[in-house]
Amino acid sequence: MSAQAPGGEMVLRVENLVLEYPLPRQSLFAPAPRHRALDGVSLQVARGESLAVVGESGSGKSSLARAVLALEQPGAGRVELMGQDVFALSPGALRGLRRHAQMVFQDPYGSLDPRRKVGWIVAEPLDALESGVGAAARQARIAEVLVSVGLKARDAEKFPHEFSGGQRQRIAIARALITHPALIIADEPVSALDVSVQAQVLNLFMDLRERLGLSYLFISHDLAVVRHVADRVAVMRHGQIVEEGAVEQVFREPQHPYTRKLLAAVPRVGHPRQAVAGATTAP
Ligand code: ADP
Ligand code: MG
Numbered sequence: 096m097s098a099q100a101p102g103g104e105m106v107l108r109v110e111n112l113v114l115e116y117p118l119p120r121q122s123l124f125a126p127a128p129r130h131r132a133l134d135g136v137s138l139q140v141a142r143g144e145s146l147a148v149v150g151e152s153g154s155g156k157s158s159l160a161r162a163v164l165a166l167e168q169p170g171a172g173r174v175e176l177m178g179q180d181v182f183a184l185s186p187g188a189l190r191g192l193r194r195h196a197q198m199v200f201q202d203p204y205g206s207l208d209p210r211r212k213v214g215w216i217v218a219e220p221l222d223a224l225e226s227g228v229g230a231a232a233r234q235a236r237i238a239e240v241l242v243s244v245g246l247k248a249r250d251a252e253k254f255p256h257e258f259s260g261g262q263r264q265r266i267a268i269a270r271a272l273i274t275h276p277a278l279i280i281a282d283e284p285v286s287a288l289d290v291s292v293q294a295q296v297l298n299l300f301m302d303l304r305e306r307l308g309l310s311y312l313f314i315s316h317d318l319a320v321v322r323h324v325a326d327r328v329a330v331m332r333h334g335q336i337v338e339e340g341a342v343e344q345v346f347r348e349p350q351h352p353y354t355r356k357l358l359a360a361v362p363r364v365g366h367p368r369q370a371v372a373g374a375t376t377a378p
Pocket of ligand 1: 130132
């Protein structure tokens, strides 16, 4: 299957996405209430582009990430990955498409199986999504992605507990890269890391984007973090995008009161958090 988007096309297109979760019934006879986590979300990510989605906890960011990967079934709306409607595909075709969009999660401790060696962990998406990769090619792919995130090929033989938090997030990123995706969906990928380590991992994201031409859907509750990794930012509140624009534009002239409130929480220059987001040199 050719899932390549022709040059300049959208790797991700989300239209009017609605996602509701059932809530516990109040009584046996009452209809089950529902919580609307996504309330008509539309966005697009072009090839090579980095779109940040920011919003407070509970605004629906992770629900959006899961729905984009067809891990949640929306009540309405459409998701096109590489030009293909993810909810119209057969399971096999969806598996084929998943190679092109990989996820990086917040928690570098919880997302790596402690009983598995790093090589196994990193190769898992490859093993699950690409059949017929020979042993030698598989080893080469593991080494390639470990080196590309600043680790060593021989780290494949170690276990996650032998690495620091920042290194573990590098392992998670290597795992996301192994299928050579066009889009990385990163859900709060630095939120669990120390401030000094955040800068290094953000730099890695920027460096990989430049080297590999990746697109990002970069999710964060922290506007300071997205400033230097995103071209555009979509501000999410109660399952809706209340504002969207070029990052610098939104920082300079926020239109929505909610965006201004988020910006007011961003520390000023000189604060350590600002230094993190401002550190754009290679680690
Ligand atoms: P965010 O990632 O921005 O913090 P989430 O997408 O995790 O937000 O959650 C959005 C809303 O949906 C929250 O109110 C959350 O409590 C609710 N929610 C998330 N997952 C579920 C679920 N599986 N069942 C019920 N409610 C959920
Ligand atoms: Mg979340």
